[in-house]
Every structure is written in C-alpha cells, then in structure tokens.
Amino acid sequence: MSEHTGRTALVTGAAGGIGAAITTRLQQDGWSVLGVDLHDDAPTVGLAADLTSREANREAVEEAVRRFGRLDAVIPNAGIQHVAPVAEFPEDRWDAILALMLTSPFLLARYAWPHLVRSDAPRYVAIASAHALAASPFKSAYVSAKHGVLGLVRTLALEGAAEGLCATAVCPGYVRTPLVEGQIAAQAEVHGLSEERVLEDVILAPQAIKRLIEPEEVAGVVAFLLGPGGAAFTGVPVTMDLGWTAR
Numbered sequence: 001m002s003e004h005t006g007r008t009a010l011v012t013g014a015a016g017g018i019g020a021a022i023t024t025r026l027q028q029d030g031w032s033v034l035g036v037d038l039h040d041d042a043p044t045v046g047l048a049a050d051l052t053s054r055e056a057n058r059e060a061v062e063e064a065v066r067r068f069g070r071l072d073a074v075i076p077n078a079g080i081q082h083v084a085p086v087a088e089f090p091e092d093r094w095d096a097i098l099a100l101m102l103t104s105p106f107l108l109a110r111y112a113w114p115h116l117v118r119s120d121a122p123r124y125v126a127i128a129s130a131h132a133l134a135a136s137p138f139k140s141a142y143v144s145a146k147h148g149v150l151g152l153v154r155t156l157a158l159e160g161a162a163e164g165l166c167a168t169a170v171c172p173g174y175v176r177t178p179l180v181e182g183q184i185a186a187q188a189e190v191h192g193l194s195e196e197r198v199l200e201d202v203i204l205a206p207q208a209i210k211r212l213i214e215p216e217e218v219a220g221v222v223a224f225l226l227g228p229g230g231a232a233f234t235g236v237p238v239t240m241d242l243g244w245t246a247r
C-alpha cells in the first residue's frame with residue numbers, strides 16, 4: 001500500500017496543463033483527488049464549477065468532504081492570463097483574474113480550514129509563479145494576484161502552524177501548457193514580433209536556462225511538498241524558475 005493511501009486532496013484547474021499533471025501524479029501516488037474545473041469532460045475533473053464565485057468554492061470543498069470524508073490538502077491552481085498595458089487593461093478582466101487567482105485560494109482555505117485542521121499532516125500548496133516574486137510588463141493583474149497569493153500563503157503558514165498546517169507557494173518559470181501557448185500569440189501582437197521570436201526573446205528572456213518546464217516537473221514538486229519530505233516547508237515560495245529570479 002502507498003504511504004499516501006487514505007490521503008485526500010482538492011486540486012483546482014484540473015482539466016489540463018499543470019492541474020491535470022498534479023491530479024494524475026497524486027492519484028498515481030495513492031491519493032484520492034477531487035479535480036475541479038469549469039467543465040467536467042476531462043478525466044482528471046470530478047466537479048464542474050466556476051471558481052470566481054463564493055458558492056462554487058464552498059461547493060468544491062463540500063463535495064471533496066462528501067466524497068472522501070476528509071480533506072488533507074488543498075492545491076489552488078486554476079489560473080488565467082490577460083496581456084495588456086495598465087492604461088488599457090480591461091477592468092472586468094482584472095476583476096476575473098483577482099477572483100480566480102487570489103480570492104478563490106482564500107475562500108478555499110477559509111472553507112477547508114475546519115477539515116484541514118483535523119488532518120494529521122494538513123497541506124496547502126498554491127500554484128503561484130515566478131510572477132509572485134518579480135513582475136513583467138503588460139501582466140498587471142496576473143502579477144498582482146500571484147504576489148497576493150504568496151502573501152496569503154505566508155499568512156496561512158503563521159495562522160496554521162499550531163495545527164500543523166504547512167502552506168507553500170510553488171513558483172515555476174514558464175511551463176509548457178495551453179496558458180503559455182495562448183500567451184505566445186498575445187505577446188506577438190503586443191511586441192510586434194513573430195511567435196518564434198516571442199518564445200526566445202520575450203517569453204524565455206528572463207530565464208537563465210532557455211527551456212519550458214514540463215507540467216510533470218511541477219507535479220513532482222507538489223507531490224514532494226505534500227509528502228513527508230515537505231514537512232519543513234511553510235510560509236515560503238518554492239521557486240523552480242530556471243534562474244529567472246537569480247538576477
């Protein structure tokens with residue numbers, strides 16, 4: 001039997017990219033996982049919910065507890081991007097990005113709290129970004145939400161310490177997912193460059209090592225943080241950015 005048998009997790013944005021890789025990896029490791037996403041047509045998704053509302057975040061936690069009887073780990077991962085200068089940034093996109101990438105992680109922590117504190121090893125692992133630590137132009141909402149979620153993680157670590165909660169924010173550089181593939185086209189327009197040049201000169205420009213990270217590499221770090229080896233990591237960014245923030 002796996003050391004994780006009986007452990008349960010809630011993963012948001014589970015349909016594709018990093019969330020699907022995390023869900024698959026945890027299930028392989030013996031976890032029971034409720035994956036949540038906008039639609040439930042992917043095999044990694046067990047609940048369809050739009051996490052920009054309070055009700056959906058409450059329902060996600062309640063559904064995990066209803067199915068598994070307990071909740072040991074919350075992994076807020078769902079995310080969207082919008083690329084535009086501040087002066088032209090659509091206000092509705094700002095609200096949606098903050099709702100999904102900062103308020104949803106807060107609400108999940110709030111609603112999951114009574115269940116997490118009953119776990120013998122409660123964990124909260126937000127999928128943040130190198131953009132939790134450094135900015136890029138034209139991504140004001142994303143950068144603000146990611147900096148915010150790191151602040152939330154630090155606060156959870158302090159408030160949850162007495163209950164044994166470990167809270168961390170995984171901060172990857174660029175990962176090979178649909179979210180990045182969409183950005184290549186958007187950045188090409190903003191910078192007036194071809195898509196090939198955008199990948200090398202814009203997207204990967206801040207990274208010391210010029211490659212995309214694979215979703216499975218992020219899932220491996222999450223699996224480590226959720227396991228016994230992760231027990232000393234709390235209140236910190238866990239940075240895997242190929243040298244981005246070394247400068």
Ligand code: NAD
Pocket residue numbers: 012013014015016017018019036037038039049050051052077078079080100101127128129130171172173174175176177178179180
């Ligand atoms: P992705 O677009 O592949 O996956 C994001 C998922 O979130 C999608 O399945 C989407 O349907 C879901 N989602 C969007 N809006 C939602 C909503 N309102 N309610 C519920 N689900 C919703 O993106 P990804 O690259 O796998 O990103 C996952 C996380 O990793 C995000 O928080 C992102 O900011 C972060 N991240 C990504 C990269 C990267 O380079 N791809 C780097 C660092 C951090």
